[in-house]
Amino acid sequence: MMKFSFDLHKTDTATAARVGTVTTPHGDIPTPIFMPVGTLGTVKTLTPQEVTDLDARIILANTYHLYLRPGVETITKLGGLHKFMGWKGPILTDSGGFQVLSLGHLRKISEDGVVFRSHIDGSEHFFSPEVATQIQSELGADIIMTFDDCPDHQGELDEIRQSMEMTHRWAQRCLESHENENQAMFGIVQGGTYPELRRQSARFMASLDFPGYALGGLSVGEAKDVTWSMVEEVTPLLPSDKPRYLMGVGSPEDLFEGVARGIDMFDCVLPTRVARNGSLFTTQGRRSIRRAQYKSMDAPVELNCDCYTCSNFSAAYLHHLFKTEEMLGYRLASIHNLRFLVRLMERIRQSILDGSFSSLKDEFVSSYAVTDQSIRQTQKRKWVEAQRKKQPDTLTLQE
């Protein structure tokens, strides 16, 4: 008997936003939920206790990364991923499909699976639907994902269709090889940016009766309005009594857009990655703590924030830590950004329950729309650097 369920408590009248509870062997998860990413078995810079203190209710870990380091055998020997990393709450693992496919020339896809070389030492490995399912079973997460083919989002219709059809066959193979009763396997809807393929994939996945569904291959470079129109194609075709997970999406503004379209679960490295770069979420938008305006600011970064950082330290201190490259700065910024998203989701859930979601969304989005100039410059520089050293795409591979 699988220890997994989803209870839908309320759906918004004006939008597709909904409130529910996901039940797993390691605890309940209120939805909609944002899941911090712990790529290598650690939410970067933080202890599991700190993640718990944020009131984060589930974290994500990456099968590809953990498979390479420390290796599945080690984690199994140490009692599974929960015990290994000291996290007592629910864990979701991805299947490794996205990472393996982003290896570029280091991988070769066939019907059977993907032969790839490690981005670390070049050693050769093989992932298939069966292997990915087996690895995830051994890692021991509460929610696991089917092994999918993630094609280039600029691919032609035929190419994306073939890829999607293989993803469908792979999903069936994942289901067939899935035996661990403590794990709920989610099917991943693909189909690129083609509405008809997205609908076809949604219908197919729904027919396999997964306990939950993910939307993959979105927010990978396509325009934002395309992302949301794809989500709009898919969610109505998925069973309303199952949770829906939009993979790799999690900026504050995107959470609102996703929730409004019926998404229940989100994950993204953004809050922790930008935090380590000194970029902090505020209700007015992202702000670079390195800016001179913070040098002597006695107030916290965000006035009404209850996070550990804002409760204990001034913006000036955080500015100093970043200027001197002290690791405590990366920690305090990560705590702030994650707590910002957790609180935002709490407000979103409450607003859906009391019928004020649309007004909260309007209010937030209009205020948040400002991103400061220094962040735009940093983003541009990072993008240029990433372009220069492409293949494999380390920005995709590493948190």
Added chain:
Amino acid sequence: MMKFSFDLHKTDTATAARVGTVTTPHGDIPTPIFMPVGTLGTVKTLTPQEVTDLDARIILANTYHLYLRPGVETITKLGGLHKFMGWKGPILTDSGGFQVLSLGHLRKISEDGVVFRSHIDGSEHFFSPEVATQIQSELGADIIMTFDDCPDHQGELDEIRQSMEMTHRWAQRCLESHENENQAMFGIVQGGTYPELRRQSARFMASLDFPGYALGGLSVGEAKDVTWSMVEEVTPLLPSDKPRYLMGVGSPEDLFEGVARGIDMFDCVLPTRVARNGSLFTTQGRRSIRRAQYKSMDAPVELNCDCYTCSNFSAAYLHHLFKTEEMLGYRLASIHNLRFLVRLMERIRQSILDGSFSSLKDEFVSSYAVTDQSIRQTQKRKWVEAQRKKQPDTLTLQE
């Protein structure tokens, strides 16, 4: 009325080891004590709360570094160093003398003081006894140090004598300009490795009636037995009712040697610096967590350790964090090493009280004498690198 005192509770019969309590405006400090170093207003990688949780009772901060970044004006504006960094316990600041003098060709010494260039941006600055005292007053530490001249430990007798004599004149100027009643100023005994100079310096400093005394210019490259013979020359000449602080010394084995010679206070970047390199204190000696032997070790690094790291994580997890360069590893290792020293000092205090200090020392030193091969190699490599890029000595400047 100065809010500083020292109560001597017991002196060992077999050695010069002693137990006491230093009282400061921010709390009491049991001695002998090890003080973690928070160079730039943060004990590297840790929050103030974590430092408190280690039961560390006083921390050190560096005047030179804080003067350059974020600057005294900023810290003053933010309410002083305690408030700025969120540390509620006692703080000791050094005078900047050691750092400024280690700038090599970037500084010029005269009777008046030292003109130096910042190791960060090359900007020109001036420290004198009066300036260093004023800066320390504004930072607001509980214990401050006189501004001293720290000559090359290989200097000739005449050179070291002249330097020492200037240090003595500077100490008088520091005393004369010291007005902050909330701060106890310690005099620093110099004299290189010349016993007669050390004795002369000890007698001179004692005559100035400081509330505490430091031994400077030791453990800076001279042989260990020379260090300890210098300490033996000095401590008998210092008043027994005042605390004695051996600057920059704090390896586990050195704590025993210093305590046995009547030292009450120690500070050192070693525990946190080596921690970030994956080197962990154990009762058997320092161990590199990167070694393959830890890859699957389910037990904590140190079996009977009560630190947060050993209480919650396996050696295998720590090994994984270091292999993947996750910041959490640097944190967990820093916590372990600092807690190791705090506990060691607790045991040392207890052993002095119950008359078993000598046997504890023998037991510890014989067991600890093993340092594993991989650490020796790392140390050698670091030393070679430091030699290669000398001037200014960044190993001395940076924690």
